[in-house]
Amino acid sequence: MLRPFALHRPATVAEASEILAQEGRDAALYAGGTELLVILKEGLLRVKSLVDVKRLPGLADIRADDGHLLIGATATHRTVEHAPEVHARCPLIARVARHVANVRVRSVGTVGGNLAFADPHSDLATVFLLFDAKVRLSARAGERELALGDFVVGPYETSRRDEEILTSVRLLPWPAGTAGAYVKYGLHERPTLGVAVALTVAGGAVRGARIAVGCVGPRPQRLAGAEGRLGGWSLADVERRAEEVGAEAAAAVDAVDDLHGSAEYKRDMTRVFVRRALLVAAGRAAGRESHERHPHTVVV
Amino acid sequence: MRVERDLDVTASPERLWAVLWDVPRMVACLPGCTEAREVEPQKHYEAHMSQRVGPISLSVPMQVTIVDVEPPGSLALEAKGRDGSLGASVAMSVRLVVAPRGGGSRLRVEAEGKILGKLGALGHGVIQRRAEELIDEFGVRLKRVVEG
Numbered sequence: 344m345l346r347p348f349a350l351h352r353p354a355t356v357a358e359a360s361e362i363l364a365q366e367g368r369d370a371a372l373y374a375g376g377t378e379l380l381v382i383l384k385e386g387l388l389r390v391k392s393l394v395d396v397k398r399l400p401g402l403a404d405i406r407a408d409d410g411h412l413l414i415g416a417t418a419t420h421r422t423v424e425h426a427p428e429v430h431a432r433c434p435l436i437a438r439v440a441r442h443v444a445n446v447r448v449r450s451v452g453t454v455g456g457n458l459a460f461a462d463p464h465s466d467l468a469t470v471f472l473l474f475d476a477k478v479r480l481s482a483r484a485g486e487r488e489l490a491l492g493d494f495v496v497g498p499y500e501t502s503r504r505d506e507e508i509l510t511s512v513r514l515l516p517w518p519a520g521t522a523g524a525y526v527k528y529g530l531h532e533r534p535t536l537g538v539a540v541a542l543t544v545a546g547g548a549v550r551g552a553r554i555a556v557g558c559v560g561p562r563p564q565r566l567a568g569a570e571g572r573l574g575g576w577s578l579a580d581v582e583r584r585a586e587e588v589g590a591e592a593a594a595a596v597d598a599v600d601d602l603h604g605s606a607e608y609k610r611d612m613t614r615v616f617v618r619r620a621l622l623v624a625a626g627r628a629a630g631r632e633s634h635e636r637h638p639h640t641v642v643v
Numbered sequence: 644m645r646v647e648r649d650l651d652v653t654a655s656p657e658r659l660w661a662v663l664w665d666v667p668r669m670v671a672c673l674p675g676c677t678e679a680r681e682v683e684p685q686k687h688y689e690a691h692m693s694q695r696v697g698p699i700s701l702s703v704p705m706q707v708t709i710v711d712v713e714p715p716g717s718l719a720l721e722a723k724g725r726d727g728s729l730g731a732s733v734a735m736s737v738r739l740v741v742a743p744r745g746g747g748s749r750l751r752v753e754a755e756g757k758i759l760g761k762l763g764a765l766g767h768g769v770i771q772r773r774a775e776e777l778i779d780e781f782g783v784r785l786k787r788v789v790e791g
Contacts, residue, residue, distance in 0.1 A: 371698065385761050387699050387729060461697065463769075498769040499697025561772055599772055600644075 345384050349392035355399065356508055360482045362394050364506035370394050372508065374417050377444070377452040378460040402455075402510060405429060411513040412436075412474075416455025420444075423454060432516040435523045435539075438643045439470045442527070455509045458491070461562070463498045464533035464603070469557025470525050472565050473539045474514035480507040488513075495562045518551070520544050522627035525643040526620040527558075528612065534558050535603040536612050538620040542573065542581065544628045549576045554588070554617060559609035560597040568595050569617065581625040589618035644771040648752045650782040654789045656741045656748040660715035662789050663739055663750075670707065672784040674777055685709060692724065692733070694777075696769055701726050701762065703733050716741055731760035750785070754778055 351370070353359040363370055373379055373393040382388040396402060397417055404415040405426040412432040414423060423429055424440040443449055443457075443466055457467045458478060468476075468491060476491040480503055491512070494501050503509060517523065523541035527534040536558050543551035552573035557563035569592040573581065593614035598606040619635075623642055626633045633642070652659055663669050667679035670690050679690040688707040693700065703724035711719035723734040735756040742749050758770055 368698075368700075382699065387761060389728065497697075497772070499699070501697075561769070601769070601771075 344386070345380070346386075346389065348390060351392055351394045352398065353394065353396070356396075356402070356481045356510060357483055359394050359396055359399065359508055360506050362392075363508070364483065366392060367505050372396055372456075372459070374456045375419065375448075375452040376456075377448045378456060378462065396508060397453075403453075404511075407432065408513060411515055413511050413513050414454050415511050416459075416509045417453045418455075420449040420452055420454070420457075424449070433474055433514050435525060435541075435643065436470060436474070436514065439466055439525050442641050442643055443467065444532070454512060458494070458512060459501060459503060459509045461495050461497075461499050461501050462533070463561055463563075464529075464535070464558045466525070466527060466534060466537050466557070468495055469537045469555045469563040470539045471512065471514060472555040472557075472563055473523065473541050473553045474516070477513045478509055479511045479513065480504075481510045482507045486510075492565070497561045517541055518543050520628075521551070522624050523553075524620045524623035524627065526616050526623065526640060527643070528616060528637075528640045529558075529603070530639055531603065536609060536616055537563075538613070538616045540617070540620040540624045542578075542621075542624050542628050544578065547577055549573045549578075549581065554592060554620075556592060556596050556613055556617070558603070559606075559613055560599055564597060566592050566595050573621075578625045578629050581621055585618040585621040585625070586614075588621060589614040589616075592617040644756055644774050646752070646754045646756075646771075646774050646778045648778050648782060650750040650752065650786065651744060651747060652750065652786050652789050653747040656743050657715055659741050659748045659750060659789050662785065663718055663741070664712075664714065666707070666709070666720075668788070669785070672781050672788060674780045674784070676705075679707075685712070690722075694773065696773060699729075699762070701729060701731060701733075703731075705733070710736075729760065729762060731758055731762040733758055750782075752778055752782070 351362050369391040371390045373395050402415045402417040420440045420443045429437040477488045478494045479488050521543040525539045527537040529535040539555045541553040552570040554566045554570050569588050593610045596613045598609040600606050623633045670679040675693045676690050690705050692703045692705050703726045705722045705724035707722045717740045719738045721736045725732045738753040740751040
């Protein structure tokens with residue numbers, strides 16, 4: 344049951360921040376409401392007021408920004424899926440947006456809301472880590488920018504201060520010659536595991552590798568050790584030795600037991616899915632699209 | 644969930660035991676635990692436990708019962724309570740064992756806890772990690788009290 348609350352509709356980010364500063368944790372930011380309304384109805388969160396930021400001007404913009412792709416916090420997953428700027432600069436993001444949750448969530452759920460709620464079983468933060476994402480936080484006192492890895496501190500926990508509003512996320516498009524893939528697996532509504540990989544290939548060898556694993560631990564992680572192992576490999580090496588990288592990722596990943604499975608299970612699934620994601624990305628780097636399919640798995 | 648930790652302190656087992664057996668003082672070392680008080684000496688205690696996971700706050704009046712004590716070596720207690728507004732019940736059983744080690748002592752903490760109700764929808768993983776953080780911080784604070 345939804346309890347009564349006051350609804351603020353500030354006209355500017357500064358005004359919204361003012362309300363948040365005054366009301367502290369009695370107020371909650373409200374955009375798409377896809378996460379917030381669930382915990383409000385469940386009675387897990389009790390607030391006196393909601394601060395609706397959906398209509399704040401400019402907050403849903405998607406545009407190029409100094410070599411980056413900037414996605415406004417109130418842009419919905421559906422908008423991201425169709426935005427020409429996203430297709431042009433970070434096409435993997437557009438494809439992932441198409442597979443977030445379900446169509447109702449995608450229509451109203453926002454990128455900023457997804458990141459700020461910091462549900463560990465989510466897709467966006469994992470994929471964004473591959474693009475060195477930085478989130479911008481605004482308050483009356485000014486703005487600051489944080490690497491996404493510093494913003495998400497744990498399950499449902501971020502370093503956003505009470506009076507701050509997440510206004511946008513900036514992504515650095517990959518260099519030319521990069522192929523990526525996102526593979527997620529899950530039997531439940533939310534994914535059990537998400538693996539994002541990207542390989543930058545030049546002169547037939549891997550010059551840069553990015554691997555992020557999400558959903559298995561308290562927050563999504565880049566796995567530098569596993570990434571480093573791929574340096575200098577040919578695409579044939581990647582295809583032949585992807586299992587080694589999967590094993591290294593499994594050893595390094597911070598996994599926890601939860602309702603999706605034990606930490607041990609998740610580590611083993613990390614091994615399997617890092618290998619699969621690498622094979623998809625290596626195929627794409629070579630101009631081939633893998634048509635291999637696995638149960639309960641979405642390959643993006 | 645279950646958390647086990649070993650904590651080494653420079654204080655003697657007798658000194659460590661004296662702090663543990665002062666139950667309100669020991670319970671106050673657990674982060675988020677306040678208003679610890681004695682209801683029945685060396686048997687029943689009360690405390691208030693507040694925890695926060697992201698936007699969700701848990702506030703539970705806890706009943707603490709000493710179920711087994713063997714001075715100056717081990718202490719077992721059970722604590723339970725319910726957050727009425729969240730509809731969440733918390734139950735914990737904790738065993739503390741003191742042993743000499745070098746010139747000081749070692750405290751073994753074995754805690755097992757359950758959270759029932761809608762909060763469980765958040766998933767066990769969140770709660771397990773938080774429980775580990777709590778026990779680690781308990782160790783830090785207890786060490787400060789015992790050695791200070």
